[in-house]
Each structure stands twice: as C-alpha cells, then as structure tokens.
Amino acid sequence: KVMRYLQGTKEHMLTYRRSEHLEVTGYSDLDFAGCVHTRKSTFGYLFMLARGAISWKGAKQSVIVASTVEAEFVACFKATVQAKWLCKFISRLGVVDSIAKPLKIYCDNSASVFFSRNNKYSKGAKHMELKYFSVKEEV
Template identity: 35%
Template sequence: MVGCLMYLLATRPDLAFSVCLVARYMERPTEIHMAAVKRILRYLKGTTSYGLWYERGKGDELVGWSDSDYAGDIDDRRSTSGYVFMIGTKAVSWSSKKQPIVTLSTTEAEFIAAAGSACQGVWLSRILTAIDARKGNCITIYCDNSSSIKLSKNLVMHGRSKHIDVRFHFLRDLTKEGIIQLVHCSSFEQVADIMTKPLSFDSFSRNRDKMGLCTLELIN
C-alpha cells in the first residue's frame, strides 16, 4: 500500500509528509502503522478530485519555502526537513525527508533544512535557465527561523554553529555570492510547514491551497 502511495507523491504534495512517515516503518510495521496507512487512504478517497493544474501566464518566478521540525522522530530524535518550490502559484518541487544527523537546536535543524533547499533551488534554477536561456536570478527561499538566516550571513564561527558539519556551510557561500537569498516569514505563512509535522485541519487546508492544489470542479 505504501509503495502505491509513493507514486501519488508526483502530483499530490499534500501527502508527502504522511506517506514518507509511514514509509520509515515498512521493514517491521505494526498495527498502528497499518491504521495510519488506512487513514491516509480514507483522506485520499475523499480528495480524489484534487491535483495540480498548471496554467500558462501565471508567473515564472522561482520561489521556495524551507522548514524543519525539531527532534520530531521519537525513535532516534532526528528532525524532518521539508521544502516547497513554486513557479507562479503552483508547486513544482517538494520534499519531506528525515535529516541525516541529530541536531542540538532548532537553529541547526532549520539551517540544515535551508542547505538542502538551496541545493534543490540551484538545480531548478539551472533547469529553467537551460529551458528559456535567461539569466538566473537570485532565488528567494522563505524561512521562519531568524537565527538560521543570520547564521547564513555571518561568517564568524560561534558556539551555536561550531559543531555543525562543514558540508552544510556551503549555504553561506551561496548567500554571499547572491545565488540564494533567505528571507524571514512568519510560521503562519510558512508553506513548507505541511512537509515537516502533523497540522490541524485548518492549517493543513490553508497550506494545501497555497501550494496550488485544486479540484476538478474549480477547473471546469
């Protein structure tokens, strides 16, 4: 069942967090994991008409959102990174993934999530440049953690960042060169929140609409 649900992630970003969460337990699933999969299937049955509808002339600017929870996995206390990239009003790339290391603060968790988002943003920008031969503009990535934004701009090592693995500090070089721009946004406006943690129905529906998911009835 999880394998079938994985195919839907290509067009249903609202399922990314829940499906990736249950996929972690496919080796030794229990009854609670079976119940979680059935809950996803019930949600899917009630939203079969939802999907992404891309329209021409609805903007061509690449914008991203990056977010992370903190020690959300109760088994190994690793955090979950999530990002959403949109062109115009529709999501074109998204991810929900457990981080490779255990973080010691929310700042470190958000910084690692932003570094992963920057990788995807640079790749998408190069694809867009190759398609229409335009110059790559600075990629704006919205983050709701002020400390991680300051850390990406501050080249001085201090107690909060000296333990962070070197491979994540390339984000500083991208920020310094003007390739990536981290901009602060409120948690209420954070679209990638849907990729990192369970949300209330109102918050889930709001972020789902912001990503551009709509029903066939609205299109017709």
C-alpha cells in the same frame, strides 16, 4: 492498484498561471527532534513557479543534531541544493527565457538566516560553517 489510485484522484491537479515575471520561490520548515523513537528532525521544502508547486520533499534528517538552529540550517541547506538544481534544470529546458535571481527561500528560523548572511559563528557553531557554507554563497 496504481490504476485504481489514478482513477480515484483524477480530480486532483496542479494548476499553473501565466506570468510575465517567472520567479522560483522556496519554503523550508522543520519539526525539531520530532521522531519519538530516534529524535531525528523532520524537514520539508516546497518550490513554486507560476503559482504552482514544481518540487517538494519531506523527510527525516539523516543526522541527530543538538539545536534547532543547526537542524533548521541543515533543512535550509537541503533546500538550497534543490534550488540550484531547479534553476539549472529550468534553464536547460530552454522553454523559459530567464528565471528571476536571486532565488528566494523562506525559512522560519532567524538564527539560520543570520548565519547565512553574516560571518559570525561561535566556536560551537563552526562545524556548521564547514558543511553548509554554500547556503551563504547563495544568499
């Protein structure tokens, strides 16, 4: 089965372009409470380097959350963890002199971005601060 799949997809490929300035860019998105059976949200992230995908993931979140803001923040946190790992991995390979920092992660939720950049949490949102404080450290 694997060989048949590989034979049928040999025209599919990832393409990378030479670049003077290497920058890892991430994108994070979410489908809030999209699973009709469990109401779990589905998140995804994608990281690009040299105009090509180098890391990606799409999965259901392991917890059910009550708000879009919290679900987006969870997705952004997962992307941040992957971004930190990618930067360390690329640096340890030793084939790249430097990776541009800070690493950019784009998400489409303005409240998540606001919470990441500011220390303005409501009493109802403090639980997010405890688990996902590392996102703020990386912004």
